[in-house]
Amino acid sequence: MRDEPAFRAFVEANGATLLHAARLLTGDHYRGEDLVQTALTRVYLKWDRIDAPLAYARKAMVTAHIDSTRRKWWGERPTETLPEVPVADSTTGTDERDELRRLLTGLSPKERAVIVLRYYCDLPEQETAETLGMPVGTVKSTCSRALARLRVELSVGGTP
Amino acid sequence: MSPSESQLRAALRAGEGQPVNPDLVIAHARAVRHNRRMRVGSIAAAVIAVGGIGTGIAALSTGTNGSGDSAAGSSVSGDLQGKAAAPEGTAPRAAPETAGGANGADTASCPATPIRLMVPGGGGTGQFGGSGPLFAEPVDSIRVCGYAATSLGGRIEATGSTVLLGRDAADVATSLNAAAVTRSARPCPVQPVRELVLYPTATTGGRLAPVVVSYAGCAPWATNGTAVRYDWTPPAGTSGLLNRLTRATPGLPSVPGPHPIEPSGSPKR
Numbered sequence: 250m251r252d253e254p255a256f257r258a259f260v261e262a263n264g265a266t267l268l269h270a271a272r273l274l275t276g277d278h279y280r281g282e283d284l285v286q287t288a289l290t291r292v293y294l295k296w297d298r299i300d301a302p303l304a305y306a307r308k309a310m311v312t313a314h315i316d317s318t319r320r321k322w323w324g325e326r327p328t329e330t331l332p333e334v335p336v337a338d339s340t341t342g343t344d345e346r347d348e349l350r351r352l353l354t355g356l357s358p359k360e361r362a363v364i365v366l367r368y369y370c371d372l373p374e375q376e377t378a379e380t381l382g383m384p385v386g387t388v389k390s391t392c393s394r395a396l397a398r399l400r401v402e403l404s405v406g407g408t409p
Numbered sequence: 410m411s412p413s414e415s416q417l418r419a420a421l422r423a424g425e426g427q428p429v430n431p432d433l434v435i436a437h438a439r440a441v442r443h444n445r446r447m448r449v450g451s452i453a454a455a456v457i458a459v460g461g462i463g464t465g466i467a468a469l470s471t472g473t474n475g476s477g478d479s480a481a482g483s484s485v486s487g488d489l490q491g492k493a494a495a496p497e498g499t500a501p502r503a504a505p506e507t508a509g510g511a512n513g514a515d516t517a518s519c520p521a522t523p524i525r526l527m528v529p530g531g532g533g534t535g536q537f538g539g540s541g542p543l544f545a546e547p548v549d550s551i552r553v554c555g556y557a558a559t560s561l562g563g564r565i566e567a568t569g570s571t572v573l574l575g576r577d578a579a580d581v582a583t584s585l586n587a588a589a590v591t592r593s594a595r596p597c598p599v600q601p602v603r604e605l606v607l608y609p610t611a612t613t614g615g616r617l618a619p620v621v622v623s624y625a626g627c628a629p630w631a632t633n634g635t636a637v638r639y640d641w642t643p644p645a646g647t648s649g650l651l652n653r654l655t656r657a658t659p660g661l662p663s664v665p666g667p668h669p670i671e672p673s674g675s676p677k678r
């Protein structure tokens with residue numbers, strides 16, 4: 250890689266936003282870190298060939314997240330014996346306090362990606378559609394359906 | 410509760426701000442790139458290895474049949490050109506004694522060792538089919554490969570090759586077909602093995618069965634594996650060339666053999 254300082258500056262400028270978006274996408278603190286690392290690694294490996302690194306990073310992140318939610322026979326398997334010592338999730342309390350973000354994890358990966366890109370990354374529908382590789386109409390319908398589900402969940406959760 | 414867009418945005422932005430360490434990302438990316446290159450390199454090495462093994466197997470398999478001896482045959486042809494003053498070129502062509510020049514009917518090379526054909530009936534006379542023609546069809550050309558032993562009982566090596574064309578080829582085939590079908594009784598010389606292997610091409614373009622002419626024993630015999638002839642004398646036009654192809658090692662004079670052969674083929678005690 251020829252322009253490593255530029256990549257370093259890019260990570261310093263956009264890393265926090267991408268990391269937060271990754272956590273919103275995965276609904277998990279550590280999986281979000283893994284996801285953003287995967288996306289930034291792809292950006293690093295293609296840094297000399299990409300024109301819009303932020304858009305590329307967003308697309309890589311969303312693609313990697315959606316791919317990871319698909320069932321793979323060669324993928325990771327749940328196990329009863331954890332190789333790592335469990336550590337308390339510092340964001341658990343925050344997630345519990347924030348009902349909206351908790352409900353976000355109940356959406357499908359694509360719905361969650363649309364919500365995150367539209368309302369966290371503030372991307373217009375066209376750019377969201379390009380990032381997700383789907384038509385604008387699908388973005389609109391998916392977003393509408395996701396918001397409706399959030400409203401329903403919130404209304405059900407708010408009912409005593 | 411029904412969330413507005415602003416509420417949703419605010420909820421999504423809560424907790425952001427934790428930076429990403431670029432050094433960790435770069436270190437991880439370098440490790441990924443290194444692993445990827447190692448994987449590609451190992452795959453390329455495996456492909457090259459498999460290709461090399463395949464090429465070697467193919468070379469070995471072609472080396473075990475007739476076409477694989479082209480290298481040896483080329484050297485044989487070159488040897489002949491020096492001995493028989495054949496025309497230029499690497500492919501066997503008609504020697505000066507042959508008329509008409511090369512017609513390209515058969516320019517393949519000779520094997521490094523002569524083919525082996527069983528003499529019908531174990532070399533006896535009058536066996537079924539032994540008197541049949543050595544050349545089943547009219548011959549257009551004959552590639553002749555010469556072999557000779559380096560000494561008495563020594564290893565047989567290729568000594569040269571040539572291609573007889575047109576009338577020369579036809580005369581050789583005719584004379585071989587017309588040779589005796591039984592052995593003659595005469596003193597048996599002891600001399601190093603000399604052999605000619607004839608690869609004829611018919612006038613129709615098809616390949617005929619090869620004929621081996623051997624001077625190993627008392628009388629020269631020729632066989633295509635089915636028919637057999639004895640005491641063949643090459644036509645005058647080609648005898649010089651064929652003799653040079655199978656010339657014995659210099660310095661080993663022919664001497665009379667101790668056991669004359671009866672016409673029946675059994676040695677006289």
